[in-house]
Amino acid sequence: MKDHKDFSLVPGIAGVFCLVIIFLIIGCSYSGKKDAPPPEVVSSVDLQRYMGTWYEIARYPNSFQKDCFAVKATYTLFENGRVSVLNQCRLGSLRGELTTAKGVAKVVDPVTNAKLKVSFFWPFSGDYWIIELGKNYKYAVVGHPKRKYLWVLSRDRHMGDEVYRSILDRLEKEKGYDVSRLLKTPQPEGEETLKKDQ
Numbered sequence: 050m051k052d053h054k055d056f057s058l059v060p061g062i063a064g065v066f067c068l069v070i071i072f073l074i075i076g077c078s079y080s081g082k083k084d085a086p087p088p089e090v091v092s093s094v095d096l097q098r099y100m101g102t103w104y105e106i107a108r109y110p111n112s113f114q115k116d117c118f119a120v121k122a123t124y125t126l127f128e129n130g131r132v133s134v135l136n137q138c139r140l141g142s143l144r145g146e147l148t149t150a151k152g153v154a155k156v157v158d159p160v161t162n163a164k165l166k167v168s169f170f171w172p173f174s175g176d177y178w179i180i181e182l183g184k185n186y187k188y189a190v191v192g193h194p195k196r197k198y199l200w201v202l203s204r205d206r207h208m209g210d211e212v213y214r215s216i217l218d219r220l221e222k223e224k225g226y227d228v229s230r231l232l233k234t235p236q237p238e239g240e241e242t243l244k245k246d247q
Contacts, residue, residue: 087194088224090163091182096132096156098186099179100124103202105234106188106213111198116141118235122202124154131155134167143237180224181216190216196226206236 105120114120117138125133134152139145150169154177158164168174181190188208191200201208201216220226 085196085225088178088180088192088196088226090158090161090178090180092161092163094162094179094182095186096126096130096162099189100126100132101204103189103204104206104236106201106203106208106236107231107233108201109197109199109230110232114138116145118143118145119237120234132165134169143235181219183212188212188216190220192224192226199226199231201231207238 102121102123105122108114108120117140120136120138122137123135125135127133132154134150134154136150136152138148140148152167152169154165154167156162156164157166163179165177165179166174167177176193178192178194179189180192181188183189186204188201188203191202192198199220201213217228217231221228
């Protein structure tokens with residue numbers, strides 16, 4: 050997930066998107082504990098099970114997702130093992146303009162499949178580390194080796210408070226993240242899901 054405003058390149062707004070993504074990859078501000086070792090990734094990811102749509106529950110603030118609502122990412126596995134990435138969000142509100150970004154990810158750690166590189170604009174790419182996975186792949190937490198970025202994702206548009214709090218607790222105590230920086234992502238309620246998303 051890397052790129053939540055949707056990490057893809059599309060004309061218009063997406064053009065600005067691309068520039069922002071480049072800044073993202075080149076590296077924004079460091080948000081982890083200084084000199085802390087990289088966070089551990091999960092021991093194994095079944096890429097087939099990881100594919101499909103994920104909804105963003107929360108994220109570290111970043112310039113390329115400014116004013117982004119109803120963020121979601123859809124992953125599709127290619128025969129060559131690479132992953133198609135389609136990120137989408139609504140600008141300014143839940144009914145704002147739909148913007149998308151398309152990218153490609155590749156696994157760089159075939160032992161776990163938990164470390165990927167995502168590219169929205171060749172030759173630039175960014176780290177996408179899966180540092181936590183829920184039972185039955187119901188949720189995922191994506192981080193960065195230097196803790197610059199953080200996303201909490203779910204298969205559902207909303208996550209229960211108990212589950213969310215337990216994730217934050219582990220992120221802070223076991224992964225070395227400053228969870229006070231997380232921003233909750235507004236998502237539509239039930240049937241409020243927009244037909245335009247289809």
